[in-house]
Amino acid sequence: MENGMYTFTNKLRNFSIILMVVGFLGLTYGFLTSPDTVEEAQAMVADPHHGDGHGADHGEAHDAHADDHGAAAHADSAHDDHHEAASSHGEEHGEDHHGEHLLHQLQNKPWAALYVAAFFFMMIALGTLAFYAVNRAAQAGWSPALFRVMEGITAYLLPGALVVFVILALSGMHFNHLFIWMDPEVVAHDKLIQGKVGFLNVPGFLLRALFYIAGWTTYRYFSRKFSLAQDQATDISNHKKNFRISAGFLVFFIVTESMMSWDWIMSIDPHWFSTLFGWYVFASMFVSGITTIALVAIYLKSKGYLEKVNNSHIHDLGKFMFGISIFWTYLWFSQFMLIWYSNIPEEVTYFITRIEDYNLPFFGMLVMNFIFPLLILMNSDYKRMNYFIVMTGIVILLGHYIDVFNMIMPSAVGDQWFIGIAELGGFAFFFGLFIFVVFKEISKAPLHASGDPLMGESERFHY
Amino acid sequence: MSSNQVIHALYDDDDTLLSAVKSIRDEKHHIEEVYTPFPVHGLDKALGLADTRISIMAFIYGCIGFSVAVMMMNYIMIVDWPQNIGGKPSFSYLENMPAFVPIMFEMTVFFAAHLMVITFYLRSKLWPFKAAENPNPLTTDDKFLVEIELHDNEKDLKSLLKKTGAIDIQIIEKKEDDE
Numbered sequence: 001m002e003n004g005m006y007t008f009t010n011k012l013r014n015f016s017i018i019l020m021v022v023g024f025l026g027l028t029y030g031f032l033t034s035p036d037t038v039e040e041a042q043a044m045v046a047d048p049h050h051g052d053g054h055g056a057d058h059g060e061a062h063d064a065h066a067d068d069h070g071a072a073a074h075a076d077s078a079h080d081d082h083h084e085a086a087s088s089h090g091e092e093h094g095e096d097h098h099g100e101h102l103l104h105q106l107q108n109k110p111w112a113a114l115y116v117a118a119f120f121f122m123m124i125a126l127g128t129l130a131f132y133a134v135n136r137a138a139q140a141g142w143s144p145a146l147f148r149v150m151e152g153i154t155a156y157l158l159p160g161a162l163v164v165f166v167i168l169a170l171s172g173m174h175f176n177h178l179f180i181w182m183d184p185e186v187v188a189h190d191k192l193i194q195g196k197v198g199f200l201n202v203p204g205f206l207l208r209a210l211f212y213i214a215g216w217t218t219y220r221y222f223s224r225k226f227s228l229a230q231d232q233a234t235d236i237s238n239h240k241k242n243f244r245i246s247a248g249f250l251v252f253f254i255v256t257e258s259m260m261s262w263d264w265i266m267s268i269d270p271h272w273f274s275t276l277f278g279w280y281v282f283a284s285m286f287v288s289g290i291t292t293i294a295l296v297a298i299y300l301k302s303k304g305y306l307e308k309v310n311n312s313h314i315h316d317l318g319k320f321m322f323g324i325s326i327f328w329t330y331l332w333f334s335q336f337m338l339i340w341y342s343n344i345p346e347e348v349t350y351f352i353t354r355i356e357d358y359n360l361p362f363f364g365m366l367v368m369n370f371i372f373p374l375l376i377l378m379n380s381d382y383k384r385m386n387y388f389i390v391m392t393g394i395v396i397l398l399g400h401y402i403d404v405f406n407m408i409m410p411s412a413v414g415d416q417w418f419i420g421i422a423e424l425g426g427f428a429f430f431f432g433l434f435i436f437v438v439f440k441e442i443s444k445a446p447l448h449a450s451g452d453p454l455m456g457e458s459e460r461f462h463y
Numbered sequence: 464m465s466s467n468q469v470i471h472a473l474y475d476d477d478d479t480l481l482s483a484v485k486s487i488r489d490e491k492h493h494i495e496e497v498y499t500p501f502p503v504h505g506l507d508k509a510l511g512l513a514d515t516r517i518s519i520m521a522f523i524y525g526c527i528g529f530s531v532a533v534m535m536m537n538y539i540m541i542v543d544w545p546q547n548i549g550g551k552p553s554f555s556y557l558e559n560m561p562a563f564v565p566i567m568f569e570m571t572v573f574f575a576a577h578l579m580v581i582t583f584y585l586r587s588k589l590w591p592f593k594a595a596e597n598p599n600p601l602t603t604d605d606k607f608l609v610e611i612e613l614h615d616n617e618k619d620l621k622s623l624l625k626k627t628g629a630i631d632i633q634i635i636e637k638k639e640d641d642e
Contacts, residue, residue: 337561341549380518462505 006305008443012435019432026425030110038099041106045416104177105413110422111176112412115167117426119264120288120404121434122160123281124397127289128153129220130253130282131320136223136246141457142316145308147227147449148442149297153289154220155441156434161213163430168209168264172202178412181270193270200267208263212256219249231451239453257282265404268411272350274335281407283328287369288400290320291393296438298386305447311384312463318383321396322373329370354406357415361402368399401427468613469495471598472624473606473631477503480607483627484509487611490623495610498602520582521575528574532567598635606630 035041132150135143171178180186181193181200193200223242230238258278266277274280294317300306339347354362372395382388409417449455474480480503487494494510507515537556540546540563545553553559584590602608609629611620617634624632 333561333564337564340561341551343550378522 004305004446004448006300006439006443006447008439012439016432016435016439019428019435021432023425023427023429023432026421027110027114027429028425030113030420030422030425034107034110035103038103041103042099044106045102101414102416105416108177108412109416109418111167111171111178112409113422113426115164115178115412116401116405116408116423117430118160118163118167119408120401120427121156121430122164123285123400123404124288124292124434125154125157125160126216126257127282127285127287128293129157129216129289130250130257130286131289131293132223133219133246133249133253136242137250139243139454141454142313142461144449144452144455144458145306145313145461146293146297146317147452148445148447149300149306150293151224151227151445152438152442153292153296154224156437157220158213158217159433159437160430161216164264165206165209165213169206172206178408179267179270181267190270196270200270205263205267208259212260215249215252215256219245219252223249227449227452228445231446231449233451236453238451254282257285265407268408269350271346274339274347274350276331276335280328280331280335283324283331284400284403287321287324287328288397290317290324291396293317294321294389295393295397296442298390300442300447302386308448308459310462312461313458314386314389315380315384315463318377318389321389321392322377322383325369325373325377325396329366332366332370350410353410353414358406358410358417361406365399365402365406368395369403372396372399467637469635469637470611470613470617470620470624471631471633471635472609472611472627472629473599473601473633474609474628475606475630476628477501477607479628480609481505481509483624483629484609486627487609487623492616492620492623493612495612497610498597498599498608500603500605500607503607517579517582521579524578525571525575527578528571529567531574532563532570535570536563536566 035044128150132147132154134140135147135150170176172182174182177183181196182202182205187193187197222245226238226242226245230236230242261278261281262273265281266273294314297306297309297317298314301309336351339351342348373392376388376392377383405417405419405423452458472483474483477499480497480499484494484497484506488509488511497506497510499506540553540559541556547553551559551562597603597608598610599606599608609624613620613634621632
C-alpha cells in the first residue's frame with residue numbers, strides 16, 4: 001500500500017477459489033446428469049420438474065405471433081431442418097428422430113452452459129482490451145489513471161480464450177453437438193452447409209481461432225510490457241511504441257473480432273446469418289468491458305487504492321456505459337427489425353425460436369441492457385455516485401450474460417433451456433477464475449502508471 | 464444600494480479567467496456577469512451559479528415527442544388508413560410497433576432538440592434583431608470579460624485584477640435606465 005502496490009488479500013483469493021470449486025461441482029453435476037440414451041432423455045422431459053413453465057410460455061408466444069408470421073412460425077431451428085432432411089433420407093437413422101434430437105439437446109446442455117460462461121468472461125477481457133487500445137491510440141488524457149486496472153482485466157484474455165479454444169477443439173473432436181456443421185453426417189444431407197464447407201471446416205475453424213487468440217494476446221503482452229517500462233523510462237519512447245501498436249491492433253481487432261463472432265457464435269446456427277452480427281457482439285463486449293473497469297476501479301478505491309481516480313473518472317466510465325448500452329440497443333434493434341420486417345423464413349426462424357421459447361430472457365435482456373441503464377444513468381449526478389454505477393453495472397453485466405445465453409442456447413438446446421445448477425456453476429467457475437487471474441495481475445505492478453506522459457492530465461481531470 | 468459604476472476586466476485565456484474568477488470570489492467581490500466567446504468548462508461552478516435545469520426540460524420534451532410519435536403513428540397507420548405492407552396488415556398497433564420505433568426515436572430527438580433551443584432563447588430573452596448586450600465586441604472573438612460592481616473599492620479591486628492576469632481594466636459608468 002505504501003508504494004502503491006495492491007496486495008491480493010487472502011479473503012478475496014479464498015472467495016475466488018470457493019467460487020471455482022462450487023462452479024466446478026455444478027458443472028460436474030450437469031455433465032453427470034445429462035442423459036446417455038434416448039429413453040433417459042424422454043424420461044427427463046416427462047419428469048414434471050423439467051420444462052416447468054416453458055410449456056405455458058411456448059403456447060402463449062405462439063398464439064401471439066402465429067398471425068403475423070404465418071408459415072414461418074412453423075419453421076424451426078437449423079437442427080430441425082437437419083432432422084427433417086435426415087428423416088427423408090430414411091432408415092439408417094432409426095425410427096425416433098424426435099427422441100434423438102432431444103437427446104442431443106440435453107447432452108449439449110452442460111456443454112452450452114460451460115461455453116456461454118467461458119465466452120462471456122473471455123468477452124469481458126477482450127472488450128476491455130479494445131477499450132484500452134482505443135484510449136492508447138487516441139492518446140486520451142483522462143484515462144491513464146485507470147490503465148493498470150484495464151491491464152489487470154485483460155490478463156484474463158489468454159487463459160479465458162484458451163479455455164474457449166479447448167471447448168471449440170473438443171467440439172471439433174465430436175465430444176458434443178454444439179456446432180452441427182462439424183458432423184459429416186449432417187453436412188452430407190444439408191445443401192446449405194455444403195456450400196459453406198470452404199469456410200466452416202474443423203481445421204480451418206481451429207486455425208483461425210488460434211490466429212485470433214495469438215494476435216490479441218501478443219498485442220496485450222507487448223502493450224503491458226511497454227506500459228511497465230514507461231514507469232522507469234526517462235523518455236517517452238515506450239509510450240510512442242504503445243501508441244503505434246495500439247493503432248495497429250485496433251485494425252487487426254475489428255476484423256478478427258467480427259470473424260470470431262461468425263465462427264464462435266453465428267456458426268452455431270449454420271443456416272442463419274446476419275451481416276451486422278460482428279458489430280452486435282462487439283457492442284456487447286465493449287459495454288461489458290467498460291462496466292467491469294468501473295466495478296474493479298470502484299472496488300479498489302473502496303479498499304483505499306487508486307487515490308488519483310476521482311469521481312470525474314467514474315463519471316466518464318458511466319457515460320460510456322450509458323452510451324454503449326444505447327449503441328448495443330441500436331444494433332440489436334437494427335438486426336431485429338430488418339429480419340422481422342422482411343420475414344424471410346430462413347432468417348426469421350432465428351427470432352421466432354427466441355420469442356417463443358426464450359420469451360423471458362429475450363425481452364428481459366432488453367430491459368436489463370437498455371431500459372434500466374437508460375433511465376438510471378441518464379442523470380448526470382448519478383453517474384458520479386458509486387452506488388448507482390455498481391448497481392447498474394451488475395444489471396448490465398448480468399444482462400449481457402443473458403445476451404450471450406440467448407445467442408448460443410436456442411440452437412444448442414432448443415426449448416430445453418433452464419438456468420439451473422450447470423449454468424450457475426459455469427458462471428461461478430469462470431467468475432472465480434476471472435477474479436483470481438485479474439486481481440493477481442493487478443497486484444503485480446504499481447496501480448499508478450507514474451511514467452505515462454499523459455498522467456498529469458489524468459490526475460487533474462475534473463468535470 | 465447598488466452603485467452605477469462597474470469595472471470591466473479583460474482576459475485572454477480561459478484558464479486564466481477561471482482562476483481569476485475563483486480569486487475574485489474568494490475576496491468577496493460580486494461578479495455581475497462574465498462574457499466569453501465560447502462556453503468555458505467549469506465556469507458555472509466557479510461562479511457559484513445554480514445548476515441548469517434545461518436537462519430536466521430536455522427529458523420532458525423528449526417524452527412529449529415520444530408520445531406524439533406513438534399517437535401519430537397509431538392514427539396514421541392503424542386508425543385512419545390501415546394498409547397491408549409487405550404482408551403485415553396494420554390492424555394492431557402492437558404487432559406493427561417495431562416498424563414505428565425509428566419514428567419514435569426521431570420524434571423524441573426532434574422535440575427535445577428544437578424545444579430546448581426555443582426554451583434557451585426564451586430564458587435568455589433572445590429574439591431576432593435584438594441588439595447585442597455584450598459590452599465589448601472582443602468577447603465575440605478571443606477575449607473574456609468579467610464585470611464587477613464597484614463600491615468605492617476601486618484601488619483594491621484594480622490591484623487584485625492585475626494580479627489575476629487581466630490584460631485591460633476599465634471603469635464604466637452605467638446608464639441610469641439600465642437598471
